[in-house]
Amino acid sequence: MTRRTILLLDLPSEILIIIFYSLDLATLSSCLAANRRVKSIIDDSTLLQYRLAAQAACVEDNPRNTQIDSTQKLFALQQRRKSFTELFPDFVRTIEMKDFSIDTYAFSGDIFAATQHDSRVLQWFSLAKHELVPQQLEFHGYIQDLALAVPEEDLLVVVLTSQPLHQNAGSTGITGGVKLRFYEMSTQSPHRLAREPVIQVPIPDGRVSTLKVDICGSQVAFMVHFDGFSRLFVYDWKEGSLLMDLHGRHSAARFISADVILLVQMITGTLELWTIQNQENVPEGIVGCSRVSLKLPQLAKTGKYIIHSTDSNPKGRRLLSSEEPFHSSFTDSIVVFQVYILLHDGPATDLFLFDLVLSRRGLLKLLISVEEHGKELLWREWSPPVAHWLERDGGGNAWQQITCGQRSAFADPAPGRIRLFDFNPYTHRKLGAAQRGAILHVVSDEEIQTVDYTVESGIFGEDVSSQMGCVLADSTEETVYNGVLLDEKWVIGIRDTLEADGKLSFDVWHME
Incomplete structure (x- = not known):
């Protein structure tokens, strides 16, 4: 054979x-x-x-x-x-901004933009350029907020008022209304896809405390805060049409998808998922549909939640031509809220700071599973696969972070380091997590530790353990920063010593 x-x-x-x-x-x-x-x-x-x-x-x-x-x-x-897991850049450059006290800032694509309080001038940098030279845009109005969606829409949104918002110490009134202006970041011209490049928001003259804007694709959400009240407008900025107008008591709003928005109740801290209904000629007071209310955990003592939204990338699907080989998935990205918890113990009040990390995909799955509109879910009924608490120890909270994809980072000034959390489930499993929800600390190539992370029992009155695991990486060299901003291939470390010597600088890490 x-x-x-x-x-x-x-x-x-x-x-x-x-x-x-x-x-x-x-x-x-x-x-x-x-x-x-x-x-x-x-x-x-x-x-x-x-x-x-x-x-x-x-x-x-x-x-x-x-x-x-x-x-x-x-x-x-x-x-x-590998660069993000090890928190090791291939190069670092520094932006110096002497005597420039930043009030509002945004970071998207290769563009970092910032403005001073009640300023008419926007200063911005293109990180992709060989030299980090500041460029300026001047407006006929005072900048109150701004947002960028550069890789997705080549979009800059600027919130303008005709007079300073806080002109006098005791006055917070505005007259002359509020305008949303839409620009192409590449040309600094009115955006060619916007049928109405300027939207006059119908806000009556009166007392206003804050104005905040968020972007998701062709939708823009604009929230106005009055004394104890809020009003939310959602527009299709390309068509110039109003999609939602909601009066309420909400402290923050974030898009979960182009037709789902998450609102935070001021008093209770309840998270509300609303669907945005596309309809023309929305009269005042006609809104979307409240689908489900998500309760936060009970507190161990008498107290309250104070919740602020943080910015994130990407802002929807990438529609424009791009030179990048790949982009972070919007649906798989995380949403982070900065949460202050005030607990009253007799005459004393204790303050705790957390990041509440939410899975965008998990929230959308939850929304699909709830058939009854307006249903309220207790913390234990919805949170384990969707939410994760990260205690901040009070570090680096002066500058709100900007997250990207499934990564979140903040500055820890005590040992002088950046702490980066990666909520990618595959990375978590690949590194050998034996427990769902565990935090794996990458110490070196040879050493990975499981962090025993237990939130102090005296804060929450019920279990807040999570099934959302993450991988933690710390920067190896001493880096004393006041804040950290993330994008696809960039980390910006903010060094704020304005009060001491009038200096403000940004270390720009390139992660490739």
Whole structure:
């Protein structure tokens, strides 16, 4: 009987692709020059690796980017994840802003923009440029808030009033109304996709404390705070149409998707999920639909929640052409609220600071599962797979963070470090988490510790443990910052010594 030798390349291509999938990128690259069939199989294998790696990393491929192949995309994805896991940049540059007291700022794509209190001038930097030279935009009005969605819509939204909001110490009134202006960031001109590049918001003259704006694709949410009351407007900024007008007592609003918005009740701290109904000619007081109310945990003592929204990237699906090989998934990203908890113990009051991290995908799944409109869910009924509390120890709270994708970071000034939390479930499982909801601390390449993270029992009156695990990385070199901002491939560390020496600087970390 003659024995036939079967060579590796005699196997069907489909099987070879799976076999080659187990090889590392360097090994595959070294075999590319063997022959055409081997190259074709390796190309298909690296494409499979890239697609699975992108799915695990919760990033979306950019099919418009045809300048690099799947091998280069896979390497770029692996390199970026390694940089963030180790918190080690490939280079750092510094922006110096002497005697510039920032009141409002935004960060999106390669653009960082900021303005001083009640200023007419917006100062911005393009981080992609070789030199970090400040550029300016001047407006016919006073800037009260701004938002950026650069990679998604090339969009800058500016909230303007005709006079300073806090002109005198005892006065918070405005006259002349409020305007939303929409600009293309690339040209600094009125946005060509906006049918009405200026929207006059119908706010009566009177006392206003804060004005806040948020973006999701073609939707923009604008919240106005009066004395103990709020009013929320949601517009389709491209069509110039009003989609929602809600009077209430809400402290914050964040888009969960283009047609779902999360509102925070001022008094109770309850989180409300509302659906936005697309309808024309929305009269005052006609709003979307309140779908479900999510209760926060009971407090151990008499007290209250004070909740502020933080900014995040991305802001919807990326619609414009981009040179990036991939982008963070909006649906898989996290939403973070900065939560102050005040507890009263006799005449004394204790203050605690937390980040409440929410899974955007988890909230959308929860919304689908609730059939009864207006239903109220207790903390234990909704939170374990959706929410995670991170205690801040009071560190770095002067500057509100900006998160990106599934990553959140803040400055811890005591030891002088950045603490970065990655809520990607695949990374958590890959590093060997034996417990759902555990925090894995990456100490080094060889050492990973499970952090025993238990919220102090005297704060909450019920269990707040989470099934949302995360991976924690600390910067290795001493970095005393006052705040941390994140984007796809950037980390900005804010060093604020204005009161001491009039200096403000930003260390820009490039993570590739």
